[in-house]
Amino acid sequence: MTCTGFDGNPIAPTGSNDNTVRIWDLRSRTVTASLALSSPRTAVFTPAGDLMVGFHRDIALFRRKAP
Known part of the structure; x- marks a missing residue:
């Protein structure tokens, strides 16, 4: 897992077995x-x-998008 900041808020992505x-x-x-994606393993x-x-x-x- 990685974290980053967006608009001053810490955010993190997760992948799930429910294809999201x-x-x-x-x-x-x-x-x-x-995001609905087919079989994500990592994010x-x-x-x-x-x-x-x-x-x-695959990756x-x-x-x-640039602001």
Whole structure:
């Protein structure tokens, strides 16, 4: 698991057996976003703040939009 900050809030991604990747606000302990993906194994943030999701044999990179 990795954590990063977004708008001053610490956030962390998690992958789940229910085929979702969730982004958690660690202060409020709530889900702020959810992605429906097929069989995510891992989810981490890169140092640039992009979301990287690992699957059985593939990796997907979701880039943050510039403000």
